Amino acid sequence: MDATPIPRSVSAPTGPAALSPGSQRRARARRRNTLIPFLLPALLLFGGLVLLPILLGVYTSLFKWNGFGGMPTQFVGLDNFVRLLGDDVFIGDLKRGLVLVVLSVLVQLPVALGLALLLNQPLRFRGIYRLIFFAPYVLSEVITGVLFTMVLSPTSGLVNQIFEVFGVSGQAWLADPSRVLLTMFFVVSWKYFGFHMILYLAGRQDIPPELTEAAMMDGASTWQIFRSITLPLLGPTIRISVFLSTIGAIQLFDMVWVLTGGGPIHASETMAVTLFQYGFKRYEVGYASAISVTMFLISLVFALLYQRFVLRRDTEGAVTRAGDIR
Amino acid sequence: MSGPRLSPLRALPLHAICVAVGLAIVVPVLFGVLGGFKDNGQLTTSPFGMPAPWVTENYTEILGSAGFWLPLGNSILIALASTLLVVMASAMAAFVFARYAFRGRELIFTLFTVGLMFPFAVAILPLYILLRELGLLDNPLGVILPQVAFGLPVTIIILRGFFRTIPPDVEEAATLDGCTPFGFFWRILLPMARPALATVSVLAVVASWNNFMLPLVVFNDPSFWTLPLGVNQFRGQYAADTARILAYVVVSMIPALALYVMAERQLVSGLTSGATKG
Numbered sequence: 317m318d319a320t321p322i323p324r325s326v327s328a329p330t331g332p333a334a335l336s337p338g339s340q341r342r343a344r345a346r347r348r349n350t351l352i353p354f355l356l357p358a359l360l361l362f363g364g365l366v367l368l369p370i371l372l373g374v375y376t377s378l379f380k381w382n383g384f385g386g387m388p389t390q391f392v393g394l395d396n397f398v399r400l401l402g403d404d405v406f407i408g409d410l411k412r413g414l415v416l417v418v419l420s421v422l423v424q425l426p427v428a429l430g431l432a433l434l435l436n437q438p439l440r441f442r443g444i445y446r447l448i449f450f451a452p453y454v455l456s457e458v459i460t461g462v463l464f465t466m467v468l469s470p471t472s473g474l475v476n477q478i479f480e481v482f483g484v485s486g487q488a489w490l491a492d493p494s495r496v497l498l499t500m501f502f503v504v505s506w507k508y509f510g511f512h513m514i515l516y517l518a519g520r521q522d523i524p525p526e527l528t529e530a531a532m533m534d535g536a537s538t539w540q541i542f543r544s545i546t547l548p549l550l551g552p553t554i555r556i557s558v559f560l561s562t563i564g565a566i567q568l569f570d571m572v573w574v575l576t577g578g579g580p581i582h583a584s585e586t587m588a589v590t591l592f593q594y595g596f597k598r599y600e601v602g603y604a605s606a607i608s609v610t611m612f613l614i615s616l617v618f619a620l621l622y623q624r625f626v627l628r629r630d631t632e633g634a635v636t637r638a639g640d641i642r
Numbered sequence: 643m644s645g646p647r648l649s650p651l652r653a654l655p656l657h658a659i660c661v662a663v664g665l666a667i668v669v670p671v672l673f674g675v676l677g678g679f680k681d682n683g684q685l686t687t688s689p690f691g692m693p694a695p696w697v698t699e700n701y702t703e704i705l706g707s708a709g710f711w712l713p714l715g716n717s718i719l720i721a722l723a724s725t726l727l728v729v730m731a732s733a734m735a736a737f738v739f740a741r742y743a744f745r746g747r748e749l750i751f752t753l754f755t756v757g758l759m760f761p762f763a764v765a766i767l768p769l770y771i772l773l774r775e776l777g778l779l780d781n782p783l784g785v786i787l788p789q790v791a792f793g794l795p796v797t798i799i800i801l802r803g804f805f806r807t808i809p810p811d812v813e814e815a816a817t818l819d820g821c822t823p824f825g826f827f828w829r830i831l832l833p834m835a836r837p838a839l840a841t842v843s844v845l846a847v848v849a850s851w852n853n854f855m856l857p858l859v860v861f862n863d864p865s866f867w868t869l870p871l872g873v874n875q876f877r878g879q880y881a882a883d884t885a886r887i888l889a890y891v892v893v894s895m896i897p898a899l900a901l902y903v904m905a906e907r908q909l910v911s912g913l914t915s916g917a918t919k920g
Binding site: 347350351353354355357358359361362364365366367368369370372373376383431434435437438439440441442445447448449450451452454455456457458459462463464465466467469471472474477506511514515518563566567569570573574587588591592595596601604605608611612615616619 | 647648653656657659660663664666667668669670671673674677682685686689690730731732734735737738742744750753754757759760761762763764765766767768769770771772787788790791792794798822823824827848851852854855859869870873874877884887888891894895898899901902903906909910913914
């Protein structure tokens with residue numbers, strides 16, 4: 317074949333370089349006509365149903381509004397936000413969210429990491445173990461929640477029946493305000509630890525085996541290998557898993573709604589549940605919008621700070637590469 | 643890993659841990675499965691034992707009622723429509739992001755990736771108001787379109803990564819043979835990207851299948867309800883009838899678990915690449 321060689325530009329088919337200005341302009345117009353239809357559906361949907369609602373939420377958060385009839389009219393400035401700062405339930409939501417994140421980082425994620433490393437061993441049946449550990453992830457939070465209301469039921473629940481064998485009976489796992497958050501944490505972990513385990517497994521498999529083999533050859537102990545090789549090289553994965561776990565805690569809704577509805581006396585309520593209560597049950601849409609906007613700001617600030625101070629070190633980090641131009 | 647298996651002595655404690663964790667997962671589910679075969683009396687008197695006698699009415703009544711099949715059908719329709727649309731719209735956008743350079747590309751792409759970091763709950767209230775103004779409440783599109791919109795970021799990111807691995811020569815050859823950009827996209831790129839498309843489709847199906855908050859606010863009319871709404875409603879309706887609720891929960895788990903067994907590989911690859919390649 318003796319076709320003229322095509323200049324290998326990075327940007328795929330921009331067409332041959334030596335063209336008259338007129339045909340260049342035409343080529344560019346033709347390219348734009350190709351690009352726009354390809355991008356349009358995604359841009360319209362994303363702009364209209366993701367970005368626009370967020371802006372709309374910012375707007376309605378400045379009004380006192382029951383949500384009915386066209387657009388809000390009673391402008392109140394930042395009153396909703398001032399009220400929010402003095403709202404014990406919302407402040408409580410923040411504390412409970414923090415408790416869930418801390419518990420997750422201290423308990424759920426280490427367990428997931430331990431199991432991932434365990435399943436990385438040449439162990440018989442590990443494929444089956446992995447299949448089982450990860451399975452709860454595909455069950456919806458609603459199904460998990462309803463199942464666990466039964467499992468944790470004070471009278472006929474499985475957990476109390478087990479406890480009864482040891483002489484402890486009638487524990488109220490979900491009705492006791494001092495215990496409900498911890499119970500919630502265990503149910504959430506039941507569903508999600510397998511997800512984090514899968515992330516760690518993938519990260520662990522990316523560590524070149526030569527590294528651990530060489531360390532072993534040099535007589536390093538299992539602990540030393542973990543401490544000096546596995547853990548640092550899993551750093552990026554761990555940081556992402558902490559990020560996802562935090563975002564998950566910020567938006568936790570389904571499980572709480574189904575298990576407790578946020579009660580008793582707000583003891584298991586999350587920001588998303590408070591937002592839902594005000595927005596869809598009490599028709600204080602302006603105030604609920606202020607909660608939305610605050611949640612948005614918390615996520616945004618968290619994401620930016622996390623990216624700036626935690627993920628920045630990672631060459632293979634998740635969110636870091638978002639704005640990376642190449 | 644192809645190394646030698648661990649010696650039995652070293653493997654034993656590891657197996658013990660795995661079995662313990664496995665039991666913590668399987669036992670609650672098994673409690674549900676067996677509980678569905680009991681009546682409520684048996685549930686309190688013999689929670690661990692086998693059902694005696696086996697009561698099948700809980701399951702047969704659910705399987706014989708529209709209260710299960712209607713939400714199941716709705717869930718399937720909404721999941722399929724959402725998946726098809728999000729994969730199409732994302733593939734087209736990812737094609738442009740992966741293979742064309744133009745001003746503003748990184749800005750638009752960053753906008754999409756930022757969407758990945760925001761909790762859906764943040765948008766639910768204004769989204770509801772918007773859908774109400776558009777007349778999309780009690781309309782499957784009111785769930786499908788937002789699900790597509792919120793599914794775009796992760797789908798675009800994964801597909802863009804994959805499209806980039808296809809060498810430019812392929813496109814040059816196609817162009818020389820007279821292929822238009824659309825022809826290349828449709829007849830060459832998409833068929834080549836089948837594994838990646840399978841991955842993102844499984845992610846989209848699972849996300850749609852498990853979505854609760856959005857259908858909860860959009861569907862007032864029970865004839866549109868999806869399975870999670872059905873489960874939640876059933877639980878409220880038969881509050882005291884634990885055995886029946888367990889049966890409904892178990893039956894509702896089956897489609898998700900079946901999908902999991904069939905598509906575990908795609909799910910895992912989608913989740914890990916979605917989380918690390920953003």
